[in-house]
Amino acid sequence: MLKIEDIHVYYGNIHALKGVSLDIHQGEIVTLIGANGAGKSTLLKTISGLLKPKSGKIEYENQSIMGKPAQAIVKMGISHVPEGRRIFANMSVQENLELGAFLRKDKDEIRKDYEKVFQLFPRLQERWKQQAGTLSGGEQQMLAMGRALMARPKLLLLDEPSMGLAPLLVKTIFRIIQEINETGTTILLVEQNANMALSVADRAYVIETGKVVLSGTPEELNESDQIKHAYLGGQ
Template sequence: MLKVENIDVYYGNIQALKGVSLEINQGEIVTLIGANGAGKSTLLKTISGLLKPKNGEILFERKSIKGKAAQTIVKQGISHVPEGRRIFANMTVTENLELGAFLRKDKAGIRQDLERVYQLFPRLYERKKQSAGTLSGGEQQMLAMGRALMAKPRLLLLDEPSMGLAPLLVKTIFRIIEEISQTGTTILLVEQNANMALSIADRAYVIETGRVVLSGTPDELNTSDQVKSAYLGGH
């Protein structure tokens, strides 16, 4: 479904991604693990059109999306839940969700998807008239994910969904990610909590200083000493 081939991305003179390649098949949950500053968020921003690669190619459903405008990429079926959530604090929960569907014209479908988001996140339904800025961190994360789903993506990019959340809420968010996957949405997940990410992923890539250094199934990575000592808290 998505093929990233040998991309180089720069911030000014600093090279953030060095020849990164990966692929995601339809229906998979693929996770990227790596330390802070390794290039994980940069890769998501490049796929979603917020950054432009200097070299390489990005193919979505066999068509090039490299260098296309972010809104064009959303229209083609990719939604990005950014790190830090970026919700619209002064708007209500419902208004935030409706904004996620701004490129859509199918009113009945939008209503249906709003119901689906409220089923996935009952807490958002309870707070639908509240302004988003009054929500807790976990609720804001749910809102950011719900808003992205309102664009009806075929591929969902999730950047650090568990960051700053209490352990119990992290479990809830990961359960919901699995539910979203079961409804047919393909997911690329960037996550500091490598244990949790590997527990739900089909495959994983490890990024270090802008390069993919390892890839494989969660079982393969769980048995790698390199991964264990660096990311899984083992020795």
């Protein structure tokens, strides 16, 4: 579904991604694990068209998406839930969700998708007319994910969905991630909570200082002493 080959991305003179390659198959949950500043968010922004790589290849469903504007990439079926939620605080929950569907014209289908979002996140239906900025952190994360789903993505990019949430809410968010995946949406997940990320993933890539240093199934990564020590709290 998504094939990335030898991507190099710079912020000015800083070489942020140094030849990253990975692939994602339809129906998978693939997770990216790495420390802060390793390049995980940079990779998601590059896929979704917010950053332009200097070289390399990005193909989605056998089509190059290199250099395409972000809205064209959304239209092709890739939605991005950014780190820090980035909801529109002065708008209502309803208006935020409507913005998620702004490229769509199929009103009846949009209505059905509201229902799907409410099934996943009943709290959003309760808060329908409330200003988004007054929601709790967990509710804002739900809104950010719901807004992305309103674009009806085939591939969902999730950047740090558990950041700043209480442990109970983290479990809820990860259960919902699995539910979204079970309805047919492929997911690329960036997550600092490596244990939780590996518990839902089909495959994982470990990024350090802009390079993929390891990849494999969660079972393979769980057996790696290097990964246990660095990311899983093991000795």
